[in-house]
Amino acid sequence: MKLISIPANPVPEDVVTGTLKTPDRIDLRFARWAPPPGRKGTVCIFQGxxxxxxxxxxxxxxxxxxxxxxxxxxWRGQGMSQRMLRDPKKGYVESFREYETDLEAFMREIVLPxxxxxxxxxxxxMGASILTRIAHRGYRWFDRMVLCAPLIKLGPQLLTPYAKPAVNFLNAIGMGRSYVPGGGPAVVASQPFIGNVLTSDPVRHARTAAILEADPSLGLGSPTNAWASAAFSMMREFEDVNYPGKIRQPIMMIAAGRDVTVSTAAIEEFAGRLRAGSHLIIAGSRHEMMMETDRYRAQFWAAFDAFVPGSPAF
Incomplete structure (x- = not known):
């Protein structure tokens, strides 16, 4: 399975890539890189x-x-993993448990061996919220997790009063495979930098757009009603005040101070109830803090280095 390389974003050396098949017969693309000499372990990256x-x-x-x-x-339905519907631009799952199936297959087939x-x-x-769910269920593959802008609750831009009842109703009447109201096939990451709410870094924004221009098949449009309904179902679980206290996994949650995609306040409240957790707000950062300007990314890496054994701080 190929990786797309462009001059502004070449493939890191020593990569192994391929596909794995989940128990429900979905093909997922993976990539792994060996450590340099004096290895310290493996970091698994789970996308949004x-x-x-x-x-x-x-x-x-x-x-x-x-x-x-x-x-x-x-994840299933995005990147070069198997798309779930005839229209490849539609983001679709019936339940976020399907993503947990992806994660478990990835760990058992690629990471652990x-x-x-x-x-x-x-x-x-989204990747951070799935990690939160598997930690709550008691899976302990990871010594520590760093969760960036986890989808605990939607931010003010997306959480309109009618969003949840509308998508739940449309999903219930058989329109789960349709785009959410107002949505469509347009790929957000390909849109102009001016007016975007994901990053304040024009260079990294342009780099993502250039990757999508090199291979448009990587792009994904709006969610479907089924995906949105599944997301609301997951977020309803997170509303239980006892939910965080049942997680024993050491977790650091990092929120973005200028995030309008997910709720920074909800992340802070959730993280405060974790038994083995800590949290940080990167003031000024937008939602995609790992695609942000260097001054915000430096704060992320400082937190990571202080939290994860084997980093330079240790």
Whole structure:
């Protein structure tokens, strides 16, 4: 399975890539990089909705420079993993348990057999919420997790009063495979920098757009009603005040101060109830803090280095 390389975003060296098949017969693309000499373990990167492996090449290099092996994958329905509907631009699952199936297959088929322990995880947005769910269910593959802008609750831009009842109703009457109201096939990451709410870094924004221009098949449009209904179902679970206290996994949650995609306040409240957790707000950062300007990314890496054994701070 190929990786897309462009001059502004070349594939990091020493990569192994391919596909794995989940128990429900979905093909997922993966990539893994061996650690440099004096290995310290493996960091697994779990993307947000509509993202893809190529977007995290820079982070793979930074992690390997810290002495880690790196492993990552495309979730079902995005990147170069198997798309779920005839229209490949539609983001679709019936339940977020399907993503948990992806994660478990990735760990059992790729990480545990071929990557050096100990294992750590970085998750962004949707990926971070899936890691939260598997930690709540008691899976302990990872020594520590760093969760960036986790989808605990939607931010003010997306959480309109009618959003939840509308998508739940449309899903219930058989329109789960249709785009959410107002949505369509347009790929957000390909839109102009001016007016975007994901990053304040024009260079990294342009790099993502260039990757999508090189291979438009990586792009994903709006969610479907079924995906949105599944997301609301997951977020309803997170509303239980006892939910965080049942997680024993050491977690650091990092929120973005200018995030309008997910709720920074909800992340802070949730993280405050974790038994083995801590949290940080990067003031000024937008939602995609790992695609932000260097001054915000430096704060992310400082937090990571202080939290994850084997990083330079240790």
């Amino acid at each position: 909705r509509a993202e893809f492996i190529e977007k995290y090449f820079e982070m793979a290099r930074e992690l390997r420079a810290r002495g880690f092996a790196v492993a990552t994958m495309d 071929d990557c050096p322990p100990p294992y750590f995880a970085i998750g962004h947005s």
